[in-house]
Amino acid sequence: MKADLIERYAANLHGVLSCFDRILITGTLPGACYAAGMTSFLNAHGIRIFDYAGFAEPLRERIRVRAQEVCAAAGIEIEHVNKSHIRKEDLVARVLQARGDAPGLVHVISAMEACPSYKPWHDKSSGKTYLRPETGKCLHYYFYFIDDELGLCYLRVPTWAPFGLQFYCNGHGAVARALKREGIGFVQADNAFLRIADVDRAQAIADALSPDMLHERLDRYAQWLCPVLDVFGQTYHWSLRQAEYSTDLMFRSQQTLVPLYDLLSRQAVLAAHAGKVAGFLGNHQRRELLQTPPQGGTQEWPKHLRTRGVEENHLQPDRPARDHAGLQPTLPGVFVQSG
Numbered sequence: 001m002k003a004d005l006i007e008r009y010a011a012n013l014h015g016v017l018s019c020f021d022r023i024l025i026t027g028t029l030p031g032a033c034y035a036a037g038m039t040s041f042l043n044a045h046g047i048r049i050f051d052y053a054g055f056a057e058p059l060r061e062r063i064r065v066r067a068q069e070v071c072a073a074a075g076i077e078i079e080h081v082n083k084s085h086i087r088k089e090d091l092v093a094r095v096l097q098a099r100g101d102a103p104g105l106v107h108v109i110s111a112m113e114a115c116p117s118y119k120p121w122h123d124k125s126s127g128k129t130y131l132r133p134e135t136g137k138c139l140h141y142y143f144y145f146i147d148d149e150l151g152l153c154y155l156r157v158p159t160w161a162p163f164g165l166q167f168y169c170n171g172h173g174a175v176a177r178a179l180k181r182e183g184i185g186f187v188q189a190d191n192a193f194l195r196i197a198d199v200d201r202a203q204a205i206a207d208a209l210s211p212d213m214l215h216e217r218l219d220r221y222a223q224w225l226c227p228v229l230d231v232f233g234q235t236y237h238w239s240l241r242q243a244e245y246s247t248d249l250m251f252r253s254q255q256t257l258v259p260l261y262d263l264l265s266r267q268a269v270l271a272a273h274a275g276k277v278a279g280f281l282g283n284h285q286r287r288e289l290l291q292t293p294p295q296g297g298t299q300e301w302p303k304h305l306r307t308r309g310v311e312e313n314h315l316q317p318d319r320p321a322r323d324h325a326g327l328q329p330t331l332p333g334v335f336v337q338s339g
Contacts, residue, residue, distance in 0.1 A: 005249065009260075014250040015199035019206035020171025021191070021244040025214075027165035027222055027236035029229075035118050038162060039130045041232070049129045050120045056161040059228050060138075063159045066227050067108060067141050074105040078141070081111045092144050092152075101146055109142040115158045136160070143225050147217060151177045157226045165226060165236060167218055171209060171245075178205040193248055 006016055031037045039049065047055050071078055079091060088109050095107045115138045118131035138160035147153050151173025156166040172191050179186050185197040196202045215238065222236045223229060229236075251257040 009249070009251070009256065012252055012256045014252050015196055015202075016250070017175075017193055017196065017199060017202055017206065017248045019175055019203075019246065019248075020209060021246040022242065023169050023171065023240070023244070024242040025167040025218065026239050026241045027167065027218065028239070029162060029232050029234050030237050031234055032162040032232055033164060034162075035131045035133045038118055042131075049122075049131060052118060052120050052131060059161060059163070059231060060159040062227050063141070063157060063163075063225075064139075066225060067110075067143075067157075070105060070143070070225065071108050076105065076107060078108045078110050081109055088142060095144075096152075101151075103146045103148040106144040106146055106152070108144070111140055111142070112137050113140045113158075115140070115160055116162065116164065117160060118162075141225075143221075147177075149177055149213065150174045150217065155221050155225055163226060163228055165222060166241070167221070167238075169214075171206065174209060175202055175206050194250060196250070199250075 006013070031041055038052075042049055042052065042055065067078060081088065081091070088111075091109060092107050099106060114135055117134050117136040117138075119134045120129070121132045122129045138158050140159070141157045142154050143157065144152065144154045147169070150169045153167065153169045153173075156168075158164065170191065172188075172193070175193075176186065176188060179196070179202060182201070184201060185195075186193055186202070187195040193202075218238050219235060
């Protein structure tokens, strides 16, 4: 379908860019990320199983102290979030608006969230004492920073063992950083490229995203922000949790794209699970999203639903766009993205 769209609308396209989008990577300590492994670690180091909490508490304090140190060095304060409806991305966006996009630590957010944990257990039938897996809650730190190659990232660090990490970056952000370094002009609105002066070079940059570069940065940030590696004598094992790959079609004319977008949106809602599509758009499932209109009503989709979809994909003329290196879009932001 993507190739058909590109071929059919080639004359109406400013350019096409395929690149990674949202990337989530998890980090685990191989010998401590499962209950039997942590049990073996404690036994090997002469630590009683029922002293597990006493073993973990000093490591929690290490992470808290490190968070305070890096914030003090950057001149920022930790912001605690205790309500689930508050979006961390919105808090960071406000900081970025005032701070700019220079590399370095941007913001640190703390929150009490669920985490895997272990519970000491003595099995009377076997006479064995060991750790059992359970789910608990602990304080997590979200360290948001701008990497000089990857752009805006975060590392989520729990304050309780087994210290599983989560790292986020975005392929669009990495491409944008590289374009700025090379002096290639582009216009960006949120996560969308509306115009790129050299699309071929942008594609080459996107294709060159290196796993080795990612791995080096992951190890560095883990060592910096989660200072427990010396205790376990291991480095983190990194695994992809989520990787989105998108194709950006940059249209020259909004008039060309609007009816096409409406058609694609209808097909996506009919082909995919309506609840998931509604959730992606920030809405609860509505009757209008179902395949058959209620009460045998009109086939015309409600205006508010069409408008919502348009706004989310940067089709509105008043949508603010960031212009880098003086490159102006010939028309207001016109963009469609397929994953």
